[in-house]
Amino acid sequence: MQVQQMDLVTQYKQLKTEIDDAIQKVLDSGHFILGEAVKEFEQTMANYIGIKHAIGCASGTDALQLAMMAYDFQPQDEIISTPMTFVATIEVMKLLGLKPVFVDIDPKTYCIDPAQIEEKITEKTKAIVPVHLYGQCADMDPINEIARKHNLKVIEDCAQAIGATYKGRKSCTLGDVGCLSFFPSKNLGAYGDGGMVLTNDDQIAQKLRMLRVHGAESKYRHIFLGINSRLDSIQAAILNVKLKYLDGWNEKRRQVAAKYTELLKDSDVIVPYTAPYNVHTYHQYTIQVKDRKRLQEYLKTKGIATGIHYPVPLHLQPAFKKLGYKEGDFPVSEQVSSQVLSLPMYPELPEEHVHYVAMEIKNFLAA
Ligand SMILES: Cc1ncc(COP(=O)(O)O)c(C=O)c1O
Known part of the structure; x- marks a missing residue:
């Protein structure tokens, strides 16, 4: 698939x-x-x-x-x-x-x-x-x-x-x-x-x-x-x-997200958190996983594309070197950027694909 x-x-x-x-x-x-x-x-x-x-x-x-x-x-x-x-x-x-x-960022949102x-x-x-x-x-x-x-x-x-x-x-x-x-x-x-x-x-x-x-x-x-x-x-x-379709698409994204969360909640990944005051629109459904590199490669072999948003926090990017920041200055951003992985997410994503992605993540974690 x-x-x-x-x-x-x-x-x-x-x-x-x-x-x-x-x-x-x-x-x-x-x-x-x-x-x-x-x-x-x-x-x-x-x-x-x-x-x-x-x-x-x-x-x-x-x-x-x-x-x-x-x-x-x-x-x-x-x-x-x-x-x-x-x-x-x-x-x-x-x-x-x-x-x-x-x-730095809030570690949950x-x-x-x-x-x-x-x-x-x-x-x-x-x-x-x-x-x-x-x-x-x-x-x-x-x-x-x-x-x-x-x-x-x-x-x-x-x-x-x-x-x-x-x-x-x-x-x-x-x-x-x-x-x-x-x-x-x-x-x-x-x-x-x-x-x-x-x-x-x-x-x-x-x-x-x-x-x-x-x-x-x-x-x-x-x-x-x-x-x-x-x-x-x-x-x-x-x-x-x-x-005119945006609200419907955002609702579908929330449904895809809810399904991912239901399927992944007892596994060894951190699923997205929605603050009680927010309605999320899931531009990305981004999990955290310790062994990200290997999981991403594994999912690729199973035909599943993922993204990383973002692999290097901006204070550590060469373009912003002159700002004078160093590793350790924003520990939450650094930790999160080393573990985030964005799963397939779009309104029309078929439910069987969501099941397949979640199943392969669990297969990887169980191996
Ligand atoms: C958080 C954020 N800010 C700014 C932008 C810039 O938008 P654009 O690519 O339309 O210039 C993007 C999107 O790419 C974004 O995700």
Whole structure:
């Protein structure tokens, strides 16, 4: 049996007519950048999330960059986040001349540990960037309380957690701005790159709309430096079709996750934990296992693809060497990154595949 870690083709085939029609409509319109399709998608996303402004851009990475540009942080200003994330979260800080300051993660949720934030705050700290890793939200109430106390902005990295809720409220509405990725494998994925910044702040929204088009207020009138980061009309049209299915897909992911957990709970792996205040969206179903390398190789021989998110925490990556961190600085991130393994996870994953994966994991552990 072959089990892929994700499958983007099955979903396309199910929606082929709708998606092909939406793409054709854009092709016939001759408007390929921003335009009506983007406006419509921004409006439906704002309604879906329950927020005033949704601003499409070219990727999740750009969404984070635009959000950080919108606040006029100054070089060497410090931004707090975790080393247990995809590189983009931290990369954009460095590209903007900002200083990432890491805080370790909670060992159960894998999101930033709020109890360790305050000790890292200095007079240069300007923002906290919680990452809702694997599809569940960081513990936002204490984070927001600390932010309020120290006058910091909260920029949510929601790339992996579209549709996730925290105490009944959707991700992207929990801080000052939320950033989304529509990378094809995300829970709501385009057929290319795409991203979005969401906020209730009218002024920041207006600035974001200008920043994504070279800081232009109107054509050829540039108020400040921006970047070129627009959402393609074709991607917006595709996303508009897919958005109405998102909640159903997230529910199916939760069902797949529940089945994995039921089948694996008495074995020698750590299954994902969902905090009681969260509804998880399982962008990844990530277990921890001591003998990860051998298990991954074994599963490969059985036709089962897996992923590692992420094998090296960012404080130990060569690109961030100049930050001066060393091994041992973030023990939870280091321990977790040495043991995490993401199992096949997508809404259409057949139940027999889930059984097969769980059975092979148990076979490996029993050997
Ligand atoms: C946590 C996180 N942040 C940021 C990004 C960047 O998004 P993109 O690949 O759309 O630039 C991703 C996705 O790849 C991500 O998983």
